[in-house]
Ligand code: HXC
């Protein structure tokens with residue numbers, strides 16, 4: 001079991017989209033470090049299972065069923081969180097949707113669905129929690145994706161949305177820095193066993209093998225990799241880090257045309 005050298009006891013951590021996958025892994029990291037957790041997602045069944053996992057680490061955990069596209073509901077959720085737990089010390093915004101689809105085939109509504117969840121949803125989560133963030137001292141971590149800076153075929157909607165998420169990180173870091181709020185993006189690479197990878201490169205498939213080959217560290221990440229990064233970024237050890245976009249991806253984002261280097265040299269030698 002990963003042991004974290006961080007103490008978040010007495011801290012309130014709210015994770016939007018924290019009921020499964022990477023975001024739940026991050027929530028568990030904070031729970032292991034002693035934090036009080038609140039998580040949000042749409043499915044009550046997923047909320048119940050997440051709460052059970054979080055409480056198993058010994059601390060307090062509560063859950064809210066809400067859609068990040070519904071600003072009225074978010075207003076209720078953050079008001080209730082404040083009444084029950086007080087000010088938020090760490091806010092993680094990671095609710096997202098994805099499916100592979102060609103730009104000339106997906107409907108405007110398909111594109112809009114992803115932009116509304118990932119980009120507008122991130123704005124909503126930050127905007128409607130803002131009055132309940134601890135000032136000074138709050139930390140916001142937006143969960144981005146490599147698609148925010150790597151144009152990827154079949155991912156026009158996600159690329160557009162996540163590039164926007166990173167710009168929200170930078171602009172809110174500028175606007176809210178004077179109040180003592182730090183804002184950063186974490187960029188997960190391909191993370192093993194998650195919904196995102198199931199949709200793009202299912203376990204055991206050739207697609208998954210190809211992804212692993214394209215990662216300099218030659219492995220997929222695990223959710224604990226993101227938890228470690230989130231704990232560090234939200235800790236006092238990172239107190240001068242804000243407005244950054246931090247890949248946690250085994251070097252995956254370094255790829256692109258540069259990955260042709262060794263292949264080209266081999267081919268030139270052969271000819
Ligand atoms: C084309 C699709 C589609 C698909 C849905 N749509 N799936 N179009 N191909 N596979 C279209 C629908 O037809 C509809 O358009 C529009 O999108 C909205 O669909 P709904 O089902 O009504 O949307 P909604 O119920 O809001 O669900 C949102 C969702 C869904 C994004 C479509 O998949 C979802 O809730 N996903 C959450 C979980 C998830 O995706 N996790 C992975 C995150 S990973 P029309 O025109 O018919 O109305 C990630 C990055 C991974 O974000 C990076 C890995 C490297």
Ligand code: NAP
Pocket residue numbers: 016017018019020021022023040041042043044046066067068069094095096097117143144145146187188189190191192194195196197
């Ligand atoms: P996941 O398990 O599907 O997690 C998505 C979470 O967001 C769930 O809690 C989901 O719960 C919630 N959610 C989705 N739509 C929502 C909505 N409209 N309103 C409220 N909550 C909503 O996905 P994941 O693969 O772990 O990805 C988590 C994050 O990491 C995402 O931001 C994703 O873009 C990013 N990421 C993932 C990978 C990867 O390898 N998986 C790589 C790069 C980036 P409900 O469905 O119940 O609402």
